[in-house]
Amino acid sequence: MTDETLGGMSDREYPLVGLVREFGASEIHHLVAAVLARTVSTFLSFADVFLIGLGIDALFNGREFAIPLLPSAWVPSEPLPLLAFITGLMFGLNVLTNLTLFVAQYGFGVFTQRILHQIRVAKFDTAQRLELGFFEENRTGNIISVLNDDVNELDGFLNTVLSAAIWISMTVVSAFVYMSALNWQLALLVLASAPVVAGVNYWFSRRLEPLKDEVRTERGALNARLETNLSGIDVIKSFTAEEHERKRVEDASLDYFDARLGSRRRAVQQSPANRLIMGVWLVATLSLGIYWIVVEPPLFFSGTLTAGQLVPFLFYMERLTLPLKNLSGVIDGYKSAKASAKRIDGLTSIDGRLEGDSGDELVIDGGRVEFENVEFGYPGTEQRVFDGISFAAESEETIGLVGSTGAGKSTLVKCLLRFHEVDDGRITIDGQDVRNVSLEDLRDAIGYVNQDAYLFDGTIRDNIAYGASDASDTSDVPDERIEAAAKTAGAHRFVTELPDGYETQVGDRGTSLSGGQRQRLAIARAIVDDPPILVFDEATSHVDNETELVLQEKLDELTEDRTTFIIAHRLSTVRGADEILVLEDGSIAERGTHERLVERDGTYATLWNVQVGNLDALSSLGEATTDD
Ligand SMILES: Nc1ncnc2c1ncn2[C@@H]1O[C@H](COP(=O)(O)OP(=O)(O)OP(=O)(O)O)[C@@H](O)[C@H]1O
Numbered sequence: 001m002t003d004e005t006l007g008g009m010s011d012r013e014y015p016l017v018g019l020v021r022e023f024g025a026s027e028i029h030h031l032v033a034a035v036l037a038r039t040v041s042t043f044l045s046f047a048d049v050f051l052i053g054l055g056i057d058a059l060f061n062g063r064e065f066a067i068p069l070l071p072s073a074w075v076p077s078e079p080l081p082l083l084a085f086i087t088g089l090m091f092g093l094n095v096l097t098n099l100t101l102f103v104a105q106y107g108f109g110v111f112t113q114r115i116l117h118q119i120r121v122a123k124f125d126t127a128q129r130l131e132l133g134f135f136e137e138n139r140t141g142n143i144i145s146v147l148n149d150d151v152n153e154l155d156g157f158l159n160t161v162l163s164a165a166i167w168i169s170m171t172v173v174s175a176f177v178y179m180s181a182l183n184w185q186l187a188l189l190v191l192a193s194a195p196v197v198a199g200v201n202y203w204f205s206r207r208l209e210p211l212k213d214e215v216r217t218e219r220g221a222l223n224a225r226l227e228t229n230l231s232g233i234d235v236i237k238s239f240t241a242e243e244h245e246r247k248r249v250e251d252a253s254l255d256y257f258d259a260r261l262g263s264r265r266r267a268v269q270q271s272p273a274n275r276l277i278m279g280v281w282l283v284a285t286l287s288l289g290i291y292w293i294v295v296e297p298p299l300f301f302s303g304t305l306t307a308g309q310l311v312p313f314l315f316y317m318e319r320l321t322l323p324l325k326n327l328s329g330v331i332d333g334y335k336s337a338k339a340s341a342k343r344i345d346g347l348t349s350i351d352g353r354l355e356g357d358s359g360d361e362l363v364i365d366g367g368r369v370e371f372e373n374v375e376f377g378y379p380g381t382e383q384r385v386f387d388g389i390s391f392a393a394e395s396e397e398t399i400g401l402v403g404s405t406g407a408g409k410s411t412l413v414k415c416l417l418r419f420h421e422v423d424d425g426r427i428t429i430d431g432q433d434v435r436n437v438s439l440e441d442l443r444d445a446i447g448y449v450n451q452d453a454y455l456f457d458g459t460i461r462d463n464i465a466y467g468a469s470d471a472s473d474t475s476d477v478p479d480e481r482i483e484a485a486a487k488t489a490g491a492h493r494f495v496t497e498l499p500d501g502y503e504t505q506v507g508d509r510g511t512s513l514s515g516g517q518r519q520r521l522a523i524a525r526a527i528v529d530d531p532p533i534l535v536f537d538e539a540t541s542h543v544d545n546e547t548e549l550v551l552q553e554k555l556d557e558l559t560e561d562r563t564t565f566i567i568a569h570r571l572s573t574v575r576g577a578d579e580i581l582v583l584e585d586g587s588i589a590e591r592g593t594h595e596r597l598v599e600r601d602g603t604y605a606t607l608w609n610v611q612v613g614n615l616d617a618l619s620s621l622g623e624a625t626t627d628d
């Protein structure tokens with residue numbers, strides 16, 4: 001899967017309806033109230049012209065002022081009291097119309113914000129439960145775009161477009177009800193325009209949908225480009241690549257611009273087309289109506305038509321053009337929201353990519369880890385990282401993993417953590433296949449420090465306490481526990497030397513700290529939970545030799561009674577390991593203790609000699625690692 005196809009993967013036929021049904025079920029009473037209020041408000045807003053028409057005929061043509069449900073005894077017969085009565089009626093209607101409008105808009109607002117809040121949180125939760133591979137294949141900016149832009153697009157739809165859609169439908173229905181009450185024959189004539197209007201709008205809507213999908217995809221790609229660039233701003237500056245990056249952002253922005261303009265061009269054609277149709281119908285009705293009043297009923301029409309009927313009738317027709325003008329906006333908004341809903345829904349419709357949370361309890365009995373004939377290749381790649389790798393880390397043993405760049409060291413521990421599922425073979429902890437145990441148990445049992453030593457924005461204390469799986473809130477973790485972990489990780493001293501100590505804010509991703517300081521905090525975070533298995537992936541690569549020596553002593557103590565995997569390029573880090581595995585081309589090329597491997601005089605011995613300064617060894621290493 002590529003960035004561009006992150007969205008649009010929903011397997012639901014109606015993703016927008018699906019989302020609203022899934023998340024709006026508990027809020028449906030707000031929607032029902034809002035729809036009802038909007039319906040009443042729109043219907044009432046049409047009554048004023050009807051009253052004016054009745055008033056004209058009553059005052060000037062001597063016809064009876066009669067309204068359904070209104071007792072005739074209430075209606076004054078004298079002109080001036082009748083005028084005052086009509087004015088009072090219209091004022092009352094106006095108040096009621098605006099009151100119901102307020103209820104409708106407030107109801108839509110509550111419904112929308114509640115449903116969006118639920119979608120945002122639920123989809124973020126879903127996204128973070130997707131397997132790691134998904135994040136490796138999709139740019140973060142694109143995923144953020146789905147969780148932010150696309151959710152906000154729904155905001156616009158639910159808040160305004162949905163309300164406008166109801167207003168449009170009700171305007172059309174109300175206009176026809178009032179028009180039929182005035183003259184049903186003319187109303188039928190107006191109704192005859194419906195298939196033409198529907199046909200034209202269907203044509204536009206079909207052409208708009210793919211354009212909207214494209215807009216959403218391009219917006220995601222643009223966001224991803226912006227996010228990636230700002231994350232790597234130091235690299236951009238160091239390579240003075242600002243001009244190159246400006247061009248790349250410009251290209252992404254141009255793609256978005258083209259997509260947006262293409263969809264806008266189509267959308268803005270729709271409104272004039274609708275108005276043109278209604279304009280023709282209005283002129284035709286006006287001509288026929290005047291002929292009817294002045295001469296006789298034209299064509300197949302019969303009966304009488306008064307000016308007091310024709311004027312409000314034409315007024316309603318004119319009002320019909322207003323929703324038709326807005327129809328294009330509603331269809332435009334609906335298509336945008338549908339494109340967004342597809343992308344939001346697509347996050348959960350990624351077959352087999354959601355990490356399952358079921359599984360047996362993991363029972364630790366010593367923490368023996370065994371890889372049995374493990375085969376693995378990254379999805380979508382030809383290359384096999386492991387072709388049947390087997391070894392065991394006996395309980396409380398320390399295993400060193402070394403090998404050239406790209407040999408598969410990190411992948412091996414990621415398979416143990418089940419960031420990736422193995423293709424064949426199995427990995428067990430104390431005899432239990434990691435695929436059969438609960439993910440939470442598995443990951444709680446393993447203290448993992450990766451190469452990035454990523455820290456969250458917050459205090460040092462919070463970052464260390466983050467590793468305490470038994471605490472629901474970082475503030476619940478006792479200070480002593482945090483300090484003990486920091487001491488073991490060699491972090492306590494530098495932390496206490498900071499003006500705010502453990503309360504120091506580390507900045508976004510820990511930017512206010514050095515690489516070595518970040519690594520020590522990441523180690524403290526991994527061990528605060530006292531896990532039975534430890535995995536250090538280049539966890540001390542940024543610490544200086546002296547600090548590493550100090551750290552090593554503490555870590556030796558720490559790793560003494562737990563199974564530990566240490567990945568390191570600096571071989572002194574794994575020197576004391578019970579067994580060192582040298583990975584090469586997806587298999588274990590050499591294994592043994594440091595002393596035995598040096599004695600063996602193979603790849604490990606060469607690497608070791610190079611690191612202790614024997615540059616002659618470089619030539620044989622070069623033969624082994626230079627690309628053909
Ligand atoms: N997400 C991924 N998708 C596809 N291939 C990947 C992915 N991650 C790693 N690889 C490939 O898998 C192989 C093993 O990578 P891995 O990161 O495990 O190596 P490593 O031994 O840890 O390297 P290093 O010492 O540089 O960290 C490499 O060829 C790498 O290109």
